[in-house]
Amino acid sequence: MSAAPQHSVFSLRRVSALAHNTLLELVRLKVFYFLLLFALLVIGCSIFTVKFSFQNPLQVLKDVGLGSMSIFSWLLGLLCTANLLPKDQEDRTLYTILAKPVSRFEYLLGKLSGVFLLLTLSTLMMSAVFAGVLGLREQQEIAEITQTTAPEQLPKALEAVRAAAFQLNLIPGILLILLKALLCSTLTLLLSTVATSSVFTILTSVVIYLIGHVQSIAREAWLSGTGQISAVTKVLSAAVALVFPDLQLFNVVDEIAVGTALPLPLFLQIAGFGAFYILVYFLLAQVFFSSREL
Numbered sequence: 001m002s003a004a005p006q007h008s009v010f011s012l013r014r015v016s017a018l019a020h021n022t023l024l025e026l027v028r029l030k031v032f033y034f035l036l037l038f039a040l041l042v043i044g045c046s047i048f049t050v051k052f053s054f055q056n057p058l059q060v061l062k063d064v065g066l067g068s069m070s071i072f073s074w075l076l077g078l079l080c081t082a083n084l085l086p087k088d089q090e091d092r093t094l095y096t097i098l099a100k101p102v103s104r105f106e107y108l109l110g111k112l113s114g115v116f117l118l119l120t121l122s123t124l125m126m127s128a129v130f131a132g133v134l135g136l137r138e139q140q141e142i143a144e145i146t147q148t149t150a151p152e153q154l155p156k157a158l159e160a161v162r163a164a165a166f167q168l169n170l171i172p173g174i175l176l177i178l179l180k181a182l183l184c185s186t187l188t189l190l191l192s193t194v195a196t197s198s199v200f201t202i203l204t205s206v207v208i209y210l211i212g213h214v215q216s217i218a219r220e221a222w223l224s225g226t227g228q229i230s231a232v233t234k235v236l237s238a239a240v241a242l243v244f245p246d247l248q249l250f251n252v253v254d255e256i257a258v259g260t261a262l263p264l265p266l267f268l269q270i271a272g273f274g275a276f277y278i279l280v281y282f283l284l285a286q287v288f289f290s291s292r293e294l
Contacts, residue, residue, distance in 0.1 A: 010105070010106065011101075011106065014102055014106050015109050017110070018102070018106065018110020018114065019110045019113035019116075019117060021110075022110060022111050022113070023114040023117045026115065032118070035075055035076045036076070036122050036125065036126075038072065039068050039069065039073075039122075040129050043126060043129050044133055057137060057141060058141065058165055061133065061134055061137055062134065062253075062256070066130075066170075066177065066253040067253055069123065069126045069127070069130065069174065070180065070251075070253065072126075073177060073180075074180065074184050074209070076118070076119065077181045077182070077185035078185070078188055078209075079202070080185075081115050081189050082201040083198050084111050084189065084192065085189075085192045085193065086192070086197065094107075104289050105290075108189070108282070108285060108289055109282075112185070115185050116182055119178060119181050119182060119185065120178065123174065123177065123178045130166075134165055135165065135166060138162070142158060145157045146158075169256060169261040169262065172252075172256075172262045172267045173252050173262065175271070176252060176270060176271070176274075177250070179271060179275075180247060183245060183274050183281075184205065184209060186281040187205060187277075187281050188201060188202075189282070190281045190288070191204050193285045193288040193289040193292060212247035212248070213248050213251075214248075215244050215246045216246050216248050245274075249273060250274070252270075
C-alpha cells in the first residue's frame, strides 16, 4: 500500500480520539490484567515478607513495593507497545486509519499517548494499593510498639515509625518510576517501526533495558581516557553512552526507602533527561515510520 498523504494541519482532537481508543484496546488485553494483578499481589503480599527480615519492616516494605512497581510498569509498557503496530497491521486497522485524514505523526502520537495513559493509570492504582498496605503496616507497628515500649520512650519510637511510613518523599520516586516506564515504552515504539515482528521488538527492547542499567559503566570507561583502554573499546563505550539512556539514574528506590529525600534539582535533572530521550526516540520513530512502506 502506498504511503498515506501527510496533512499540514495537526489535530489534537484526532490524537485524543486515537489515544482514547488505544487505551480501551489495551485495557481489554488479558496481559494488562495479569501484570497489574500480579503487581498488586506482590505489593499486597509484601506486608507478610517483612516478618522474615531483620531490617526495618517498613523499609523492607517500601523496597518491595517500589521495586515491584518499577518492574511491572516497565513490563506492562513493553508488552503493550510492542504489539501496537503489528496488531494494527494484522487487523488492517492501520490502513483504515491512515486512509482517513489522519497523518502518520498523529497516528503514532495517539497510540503512544494511549500507552502513556495506561501506564499512568496503572501506576496510580499500584501507588494507591502500596500506600494502603504501607499504612496498614504502620498501624500494626504502632500497636506493637505501644504495647512493648516504655512510656518515656514511646513518643520517640512512634515518631520513628511514622517517619518510615508513606511520606511525601516517596512521590518523586514513584514519578521517576513512571517516567522510566514511559521512556522504555517510547523506545519500544521506535524499535517496532523498524522491526519485522513483535518478538524481535520485545527481545531487543529487553537487551537495551539491560544495557541501559550498565550504561554508566560504559560512560566512565569512555571518559576515563586511561592508556589501558584500547581505541576500539573507547569507541564502543562512547556509542553505548550516547545512544542508550542511563536507566540507572531512575533507580532511587534504595535511597528513598531509607527516608532520604530526593533533592528537587536532582529530580528535575533526571526528569529532564527522561523527557529529552522520550522526545528524541519519538521523533526518530516518526522518521522511520514516515518512510516505511505499508
